[in-house]
Every structure is written in C-alpha cells, then in structure tokens.
Amino acid sequence: MHDPECIFCKIVEGEIPSTKVFENEHVYAFEDLNPMMPVHTLIVPRNHYRNIADGIPDDEMAHLMQAVGEVARLKGVAESGFRVVINTNDDACQTVHHVHVHVLGGAQMNDGNPSL
Numbered sequence: 427m428h429d430p431e432c433i434f435c436k437i438v439e440g441e442i443p444s445t446k447v448f449e450n451e452h453v454y455a456f457e458d459l460n461p462m463m464p465v466h467t468l469i470v471p472r473n474h475y476r477n478i479a480d481g482i483p484d485d486e487m488a489h490l491m492q493a494v495g496e497v498a499r500l501k502g503v504a505e506s507g508f509r510v511v512i513n514t515n516d517d518a519c520q521t522v523h524h525v526h527v528h529v530l531g532g533a534q535m536n537d538g539n540p541s542l
C-alpha cells in the first residue's frame with residue numbers, strides 16, 4: 427500500500443523531510459508546509475488511499491480519526507477549538523492524492539477562514 431510517486435508516502439517513509447507532530451503504527455502527523463493557520467497539521471494513514479472515499483478499512487479509518495484528538499491536544503487547541511478539513515477530489519481542490527486530514531486552529535475562524 428505504497429505509491430512510489432506519492433509525496434505523502436515518501437514523507438511517511440522518511441524519504442522527504444517533514445516536521446513530525448505525532449505517529450503510531452497506523453498514522454503519521456506532520457506540519458503543513460504552507461500553514462493557513464497558526465496550527466495547521468496534516469494526518470495521513472501510513473497506507474496509501476487516494477481520498478476519504480477510497481475504501482479505507484474501518485480500523486484504519488478509526489485510527490485516522492482518533493489521531494485528530496491526539497494532534498489537537500499536542501498542538502494545544504483541543505480546548506480553544508479547531509477545524510478538521512478533508513479535501514476530496516477536484517471540486518474540493520485536493521492537490522495531494524493520499525488522503526489527509528487538515529487540523530486547523532490557533533486563531534478565531536469564521537465560515538470563510540481558512541479557505542483551503
């Protein structure tokens with residue numbers, strides 16, 4: 427479950443550098459290269475799935491979602507609040523086709539902020 431062309435697979439494998447926030451057997455979380463908010467962390471499954479609708483097994487989906495709370499706590503936004511975004515395919519401007527969860531926070535947001 428590794429796509430040799432995929433930059434997030436390369437990040438998971440350590441072939442492309444990243445700033446790690448959290449990891450376990452199932453997921454890897456790292457800082458977004460171009461943060462849209464003071465807190466902007468990405469969480470990916472270690473296995474390659476193109477998007478959230480790409481047949482992710484239940485257990486891997488659970489691990490991906492469980493990591494959201496871990497990351498929010500580690501980044502200090504669990505209480506103040508945060509937003510979770512999963513862009514999927516072209517209309518949502520998904521640019522990296524390895525499913526990833528954006529965890530955004532650290533400042534007041536409204537409906538148009540951030541626009542990812």
Ligand code: AMP
Pocket residue numbers: 433442444457458459460461468512513519520521522523542
């Ligand atoms: P999306 O538009 O939802 O596909 O989001 C892709 C995200 O990946 C963007 O927010 C990019 O800034 C981020 N990104 C792309 N390349 C890297 C990288 N090498 N390290 C960290 N974040 C990246």
Ligand code: ZN
Pocket residue numbers: 428429432433434435436473474475523524
């Ligand atoms: Zn991948």
